[in-house]
Amino acid sequence: MLLDALLLQLGYNASLVAIGATLLGASAGITGTFLFLRKRALVSDAISHATLPGVGVAFLIMVAFGGDGRNLIGLLIGSAVSAGIGLWCLNWLTRNTRLAEDAAIGAVLSVFFGFGVVILTVIQSLGVGRQAGLEGFLLGSTAGMLWNDALIIAAGGAATLLVILLMRRPMTLVAFDPEYASARGISVSQIDMLMMALVMAVTVVGLKVVGLILIVALLIIPPVTARFWTERSDLVVVFAGIAGALAAFIGAALSASAPNLPTGPIIVLVSFALFALSLLFAPNRGVLAAVMRHVRFQRQVHLRQGLLALAQGQVIYEPLTLRLLRRHGLLRADGVATETGVARAAKALRDEHRWALVRADQSLEATAALYDGLREIETVLTDDQIRDLDRRIGTPREVLA
Amino acid sequence: MMGEEFVPLSLTPLLIGICAAVACALPGNFLLLRRQALIGDAISHVVLPGIVVAFLFTGLIAAWPMMLGAAAAALVAVVLIELIRRLGRIEPGAAMGVVFTTMFAGGVLLLEQTDTSSVHLDVEHALYGNLESLIWLDAVGWQSLLDVDALRHLPPELPRMAFTLVGVLLFIGVFWRPLMISTFDESFARTLGVRTTMLGLALVVVSAIAAVAAFDAVGSIIVIAMFICPPAAARMMTNRLEGQVLWSVAFAIVSAIFGYVLAGYGPLWVGAADAVSAAGMIATVSGVLLAIAAVFGPCRHRAGSPAGV
């Protein structure tokens, strides 16, 4: 069943939804990356919650004009309008008052959502039939979706992705280096508006699939996941798109393969699984790698400090330093340095003298900036340079206790 | 309005609404100044998985296990956010977004997978709460306030919420000085010997307790709105922390009263038959108050430069 779903064998609607979700996931991942890199990830949370009153009002208007009220395009237009108003309020609050952006986000989010709930209860009390579909906008529901709706979602996902692909150059420039971008003649504010418009587009298209509470996960989790795998910002965009598409596709397929597996939550959980794997196991930025690096680093620092203290006859107070020196056979149990210890200590101190000369030498300024107490001098200077330094230090001296 | 109608039907929901609003607004002041305003948002999202898991463990729809589950979920969320922020070197907003959406998704999925059709446990309830239903049927009028028998049948949410409010008040009152100092200048607070990390965590825990207790009675919309809107509006009214806290309490009370009354009686005034969601209306009123303060408040503009400039 799952395999069928993954291979798009579950009927036209389910397949179309899966394709639409995949396109949407890719768009969301990419759009979200721009938000994430500008440190505005949670703006999407305000935008998505701000869609609710629009959905309700659009429904009421369509009913008032004798329509069905559940016309997906009408509802999506309504949600886009109210999301736009929410975004405008958010920007106005941060620009014209002393509120920080996080407070403005929270205010817009809660007030618009609260007002949306008021309108939902109005709709309920009107007793208009078939309003149940509106609750689907909270958590998303693709079960029993009409062919037309599925088509709208697929088309919307494709359109957003197309816009992103067309505009990727200026958007990338603005996200990573706004000053350079404006020097190149790109209007930063226009691109910013385009980004927000894309966030709104992704939100609106995603409403029916994942729901307004969870759509923000599609915009936030894939970029964060991608960030673990590369330091290159253009690659973050690509990886985020892939992570988003993958999560959305697997999620949509899983959800279609069994009952009681709502699409939105499943997509979010798949996305989180990808994130968790990256957090733990990514090379360099992953937690495991970082912990191992830190332990190694701490030992390096202690060992080096211990050697320098030995060479200068200073008192060592740190128990960890003493333990490490003993474990490496540099210090005897009674606190006397071993022969290797003495040799390594002398070398460490000599390197410090060499570094001091490097720092004082203006022609070696670039090299001096590399000093951090741990770097082996042989890795930054040639043998000739080191010999030259040693000549200036003079003949090796005994270090007095 | 006559007491025989007001006391049984409206007095208790109003009081519960006020207590909930104030209990959230108080810590909200500090969260706002610490740039942690969205912690309230995160906490209220993870309440759902908390109560679902508590239900799965106990099989009960009872207040205490659900509140414990919600509180545990809030703690797990806060710890996870910190872990992801520190270990993954991710900015706090994004870390928050990852954690609360995932936990919320988990909650919805669990809810769909378990048979809760026989019990009153659903997403809408978690979001909207049910303030209107917290009525005091044993009351016959104002005189019931002195009637021990009737008092015994008060909705349990009222004493629980009042108790929570007292706890929050005590915390803010006792730790006022270190809270203020560490919010303004954390490094200085540390050199005074204030355990700032512990204090920050305590603030979040107290906020979580307030959120969970309030959520049980009024749903999570009010919780998010009250954490942010009254303190944000109060920020526009004064340049002193004491004043800001008092203003925020006033705004919270006004939101609760007006929101409740508008939700209950507003539709009748315009000729509609049914009341609308009180929780949603309270959040809406708080937003209107914030808008008014943002346009007319005497202290709405920044005075000093932010940190790091």
Next chain:
Amino acid sequence: MTVVLARENGISPEQEADAARIANAPLTIRGLTVSYGDKPAVFSVDMTVEAGKMTAIVGPNGAGKSTMLKAALGIVPALSGRVNVFGAALETQRGRIAYVPQRASVDWDFPTRVIDVVMMGLYRELGLLKRITGAHRAAARTCLERVGMADFATRQIGQLSGGQQQRVFLARALAQGADLYVLDEPFAGVDAATEKAIISVLKQLREEGKTVVVVHHDLATVADYFDNVFLINTRKIAEGPVQTAFTAETLQAAYGGRLATAQVDQLGAAAALHTSQVGAT
């Protein structure tokens, strides 16, 4: 070559001498290493602050000046190292240290008044719940007077200029009534009048027998303002009286190519001149 740490009684003369220094100095740092990520910002630094003197901590940007002090005061965690304050553990001596952070480290839009900020300095005395009396308010007001800010007591802090903000921070430190004053870049971006006011307060403190440690970035005024200097660039470069530790040679070692040779010579000459003046008086 003998590197012997243990003698028959287990304590070497170096250890004894160092223990004596640690016991007497207001602040001693031994083997302090602090890192952000995997690069040490401060590496294996030792410092001994002399009592009753004004010490400048000097070094190029990013040399770890502030980081070292923050780690010493327990504001940021250290990777290794031992810190003593008046011969005892830091935690037991909190009441004897007053710390003035960098002005830019706080949000000046915080809803509070000048006098309330100064009252924060009384926290250790007031504790959680002790009532604020007229005497406390008078004490805070006196501190404001000392920095020339008495007229601003009820202003909102956001309305102050940079120099005024810095003076308020100093008044808060004065309110603490400490024995050791640690200031992080107090002269950064302040007007000349403020710089003068601050330095005169610091000199008063020294006359009262207090110890003052200042992270300082203006090489031109080091010789004028301070008794001792501590030069740092990730590692300790030099430590001691300005006359001996603040020389063309040590500056070159600390700043390397970042400081033009002419400038170094000039500063070295200024320090030497100052030394000869001090010697003459």
